[in-house]
Amino acid sequence: MKVIEIKKLKSENLYLVVLENELNFKTSLEMLIKYNLSEGNELTQEEIYIILEESEIKSAYNYALHLLERKMYPENQIRNKLLKKGYNETVVEKTIAKLKDYGFINDEEYVKRYIEFSITKKLGSRRIAANLKQKGLFIKEKDIDIKNEILYENAKSLALKKLKSIDKDKRNIKQRLYNYLVYRGYDNELIFKVLKEILKEYDGDLL
DSSP, X not given: OBEEEEEEOSSSSOEEEEEGGGOEEEEOHHHHHHTTOOTTOBOOHHHHHHHHHHHHHHHHHHHHHHHHHHSOOOHHHHXXXXXXXXXXXXXXXXXXXXXXXXXXXXXXXXXXXXXXXXXXXXXXXXXXXXXXXXXXXXXXXXXXXXXXXXXXXXXXXXXXXXXXXXXXXXXXXXXXXXXXXXXXXXXXXXXXXXXXXXXXXXXTTTO
16 A cells, blocks of 8 residues: 655644545654655555554653653553553554553552551551552552551551540540541551550540
8 A cells, every 4th residue: 555645743743644435544753754654655564564553552652751741550540541542453453562561650669658658647558458449459468568556656656646536525436436446447446446545545435
């Protein structure tokens, strides 16, 4: 199939390659040079397919890099964003593989950093595991490595802060503190330990 015309697009950093029978596709200057594309050239269907797929992968890769410049994403979220952008599954999977090869996507590193961030937000292991699951990362609660002392201190700090915001004349303060710590992702054993300590400090006046 003959190349009839190649023209630079004003609104994009791309070129429009016009073929016979009014067919056309967009590609980059890099691809024009790589495949020696010029007006009058003859292209086979296979060559057109290869150029189109490679151009799409390059476009998807650049889009993914643009996202990753702003913050880290796990593999599944990048995959979903590329699919939502309109790239087909083949292009997306090849783009994901390229990103992983160059170290731009690393779920293990993402989990490590997310846990570190979650500790600063005083989230419990259960909440962290649930949040990671929403991101497509299935980590068991028992595999989230946070020292018990840190979990205890964070839970106690949260409970004491919450206590200050609760009207002491209201009933069920202990239950409200319990519900709040469950919501923050702490397990029952730790919650009861924290509440027992707080009750001791307040002479059991929170029942």
